[in-house]
Amino acid sequence: MSDMSWELWSICGRMAISGSHTLSLSVRNDITVRSLGLKFSDALQPQMVVAATVRVLKDGLLLPDAAQLKDAGLADGCIVELLQTAGTDVVITACNDNAARIFSLDSGQCSELRGHFGQVYACSVSPDNRHLLTASEDKSARIWEVLGDAVVEKRCLRHAGEVYSAVFSHCGNFAVTASEDNSACLWRMDGTQRWTFSHNGEVYLSTFSCDDELVLTASEDGSAALIFAETGECQSMLVGHDSAVNRAEFSPDGCLVVTASLDATGRIWNRQDGVRTYILRGSRSEVKYASFSPDSKLVFLTHANGTAEMFCSHTGICTRTLLDHIEPVYMAVSCPNCRVVALASEDARATVWNITSGQKELTLEHADAVTWISFSRCGKFIVTTSWDCTAKLWYADSGECLDTLEGHASPVIYAEFATLYL
Known part of the structure; x- marks a missing residue:
């Protein structure tokens, strides 16, 4: 599909449960049904921390999430319904003390998943x-x-x-x-x-x-x-890499793949045929992490020497180098609206950077290495995990710490926002 082969459609969505909220959106006809549902959900309930299950219905029938609008029986001007199931907003953490934990953002209660022996x-x-x-x-x-x-x-x-x-x-x-x-x-x-x-x-x-x-x-x-x-x-x-590939990711639009290697390069590949399109060379240090921006336009690489870089995914050209950390940067993740990117580092800090200007906006501090960082779906909150045995919740706009999730007996290495039926 060429860049100019899509059309803009105007589609009206309403909440299927009550029908009391309606909204019209202009969207591309090549986005997926799931993307349409999330766009309506964002517009109708922007206060939600994370996404509940959102399904799109037409004439009472569920549409397949992965189908593009033009292939799902939709047309310009049509009306769809959203089925958004209720749930509890939570943060889920994984820890070196052999447990995963579920923290309810409503009640503050913590549930442990015990059963692993490592x-x-x-x-x-x-x-x-x-x-x-x-x-x-x-x-x-x-x-x-x-x-x-x-x-x-x-x-x-x-x-x-x-x-x-x-x-x-x-x-x-x-x-x-x-x-x-x-x-x-x-x-x-x-x-x-x-x-x-x-x-x-x-x-x-x-x-x-x-x-x-x-x-x-x-x-x-x-x-x-x-x-x-x-x-x-x-x-x-x-x-083609000369050393271990420690990270690989599909682009959100499904067209590309990025890989990160200890050979100090990242590489972009065509998903359809596996042909390499670009070698991403920047800092001469092993690559710890590679990720795409939500719009698939940028690739972020983080390095063992404390640097992070932004590359254009369609040219392979480095557009920004983010210099602030003094220890390895473990990961980079972009806010859902693609305005900022957040880095997690061994130097006990996470930093948030403006993608357009390349300026640092926030510093989020732990007492030990920051191992993971993630945005809520609405982009208003950040969760970080650390070797200091805590996870922390932050306001993404101000960097103010909202809560410290304690109870872990060892370093916390992973966390994500989710919705569960608790």
């Missing part, structure tokens, strides 16, 4: 907001179900080595895991394994494309792989 590296929430997925040092990933006030372990997905990442598919029917045992595995929700894909080194990460067609991996063997989710067959091997 540190928990990450936690993922299912699209229906009723299941959690944790990845652990104990060679397992575990599926948990939210049942009233309780969160119950339902399935244990076992590997022969530590499980570094575990995420749900966007349809919610599958999960994919990445392991120290050199494999990525796709699992059904009943805990049975659908396929295994092997690398020649540890697999640090695996994730789904936005349409669930592909699984992307990043491996110690210096490669990434694009794998057909349906069959487990390899579509493309992304090779």
Whole structure:
């Protein structure tokens, strides 16, 4: 599709529960149904911290989230309904004390997910907001179900080595895991394994494309792989890095892939054929993290020497270098409106930068290394995690600390905003 082949459509949306709120939006006909639902949700309920499950209906029928508007039976001037299910806004943390925790932003109560026998590296929430997925040092990933006030372990997905990442598919029917045992595995929700894909080194990460067609991996063997989710067959091997690939990510628009490597480069690839389009060279230091901006126009790289860089994803040109940190920068994440980017660093600080001007706007301080940083869906709040055994909530506009989430017995290494049916 060329850049000029899309049209603007005017679509009216209303809340399906009451019909009392209506709004018209002009949108591109090539965005997905899910994107349309989130745009309406943002406009109708801007005060929400995170997104509840948002589904789009036409004439009472649910539309497929991954379909583009022009392919989903919609037309210019049509009316759709939003089905937005109620839930509790929470922050979910993963910790080195073998537990994940759920902090309710309404009540302040904390629930623990106990069952792992090693540190928990990450936690993922299912699209229906009723299941959690944790990845652990104990060679397992575990599926948990939210049942009233309780969160119950339902399935244990076992590997022969530590499980570094575990995420749900966007349809919610599958999960994919990445392991120290050199494999990525796709699992059904009943805990049975659908396929295994092997690398020649540890697999640090695996994730789904936005349409669930592909699984992307990043491996110690210096490669990434694009794998057909349906069959487990390899579509493309992304090779060319001279050292381990420790991060890989799909662009939000689904067209590109970025990889980050210890060889001090990032690389941008075409998702359809696996052809490399650009090598991102900047700081001569190993790349810790790579991510896209929500509009897919920028790529952010962070480095072991404390620098971070912004690249244009369509030219591979470095547009900004962010210089402030004195220790490795572990990650970079952009606000949903693409106005700012936030960095998490080993120097016990997180910083927030204006993308347009390149100026630092905020400094968020912990007592030890900041391991993770994430924005709420509305962009109004930030959560950080740290080796100081806490997670902190911040106002994204002022940098004021809203709350400190305590109770962790070891360093906290991951956190995200979510909505659950507690």
